[in-house]
Amino acid sequence: MSTELFFQYIAAGLTYGFIYAIVAIGFNIIYNTTGIINFAQGEFVMLGSMTAITLNAFMPLPLAILLSVLITMIVGAIMEMLFFRWLESPTVLRMIIITIGLSIIIREIALAIWGENVRALPYFTGNEVTSVSIFGAHISPQVLWVIGICSIVVVALQMFFKFTRYGRQMRACAANREAARLCGINAKNMVTLSFVLSAGIGALAGCVVSPITYSQYNMGVPLAIKGFTVAILGGLGNSMAAVAGGLVLGILESFSVWIMPSAYKDAISIAILLLILFFRPGGLFGRKEELALKEF
Amino acid sequence: MLRIRNIEAGYGSIRVLRKVSLHVNPGEIVTIIGANGAGKTTLLKAVSGLLKTTSGEIRFKGNDITNIPAERLVSLGCVLVPEGRQVFSTMTVKENLMLGATVRYRRDGKETIEKDLERIYNLFPRLAERQGQLAGTLSGGEQQMLAIGRALMSGAELIMMDEPSMGLAPVIVKEIFKTISELRNEGKTVLLVEQNARAALSISDRGYVIETGRIVLQGPAEDLLENRDVQRAYLGRDLDAEVEL
């Protein structure tokens, strides 16, 4: 393989890898505060991306993205407050089923609003034929946008959890909900906040990939599967591991087209998911006592 | 300061507490003793708002706090050090302590809280040495100190403790009990639940004995220590394991 091609694959792998990582982190944030997998995570990505496309018709791109992220965050908050907040000690299964129901409803609403048309946000800089040359490989500037923005999101989230008051409170809730309440932390608000955060980063991810992958009402489904695989691969609840897992999956997928038909690309994540669940249910980086310790 | 009247509470259809009444006056150390499963933890959970009561009334400093959400009670000045320490194991010692002060950020501001942090470090120098260590990697005794320190950071006047000596070596137990009596000198009020009955009663003003969800005996701590039934049921066994103060 030529070096240009090699870097071409790496760049593509990193692009998808970071998106998977962001979706996985979205899963993790909600998992850490509630113990559930939010199957509507992919729908946040879709909502963010579709809303931004619609808004972009009326306003400049940065504003459209900002607004669509905010709107998706509000949707996340409303979703939590309507369907989860008032439940008295609900079981994990019940909550997961609610998220599955919500994902279907959101998709149907999106279909009603936007139809089946495939749309896309414009390239943030240049257009589809613009490229920058890195190590001889021709890479779309949008790839750099995806990698850049996603890295910033990852770092910003880590700072949020480490250094801000609400970030620490969320970690406390994840570590021990009852003890957190005894410290005066409103655990219910932290759950709402976790939905808001997950929705926000999902929406942002949806906006940055839209020019490359295009957007459609059902784009969230494959992303949710990949993100879920990555979350499991890294060990549920562990965000830095999710980044590593995301990049691994992205790069594997990207190089796979070199050795097998690209139609099989999507099978890789399912295969990894099954292998991990069979052999290392705590994830690649998971501890032995696996899900006992949750850390963002 | 705390007045509990005829409360009943339980889990699902299981009733655990049956018409429990007790009170704690300002500046007192009050101990509740009772066998395993008597309902001591259930009682503290009901008071702290972690568990709903089905009847009865709880008042704290004159306010009705029956079934108040746990996170609100702390800001009123009543805090629980839960059974089994329950530190935030994935967070550092310092983070744990600062989280204890959650309710005070708006009220007191950062400087007062930092000053209090120093006080806690003076009280438990071992925590000061381990500020940056993850709480989950502390020894049992250190975790208990952290749990107490975290509760004290809330600035609460009434500290409820659920078996702070559980599973700890006698030397550490002694240290913990010494700290508890020091708290009284600082003007705090303590409601203590203990299996280590002799040591607990010897630092207490008054005590209650709880059996299968009912208060069966109460009185000044000295009287309980001399009471024949109490001696037989709670003080007699494994005297060697008890800590002489």
Ligand SMILES: Nc1ncnc2c1ncn2[C@@H]1O[C@H](COP(=O)(O)OP(=O)(O)OP(=O)(O)O)[C@@H](O)[C@H]1O
């Ligand atoms: N979460 C729960 N669900 C159902 N029953 C419970 C629960 N927690 C406690 N119980 C029951 O309530 C009763 C009182 O338990 P509690 O924990 O209050 O006892 P305790 O006096 O604190 O005992 P110990 O000294 O062992 O801590 C026990 O019979 C126990 O089995």
Ligand SMILES: [Mg+2]
């Ligand atoms: Mg108990």
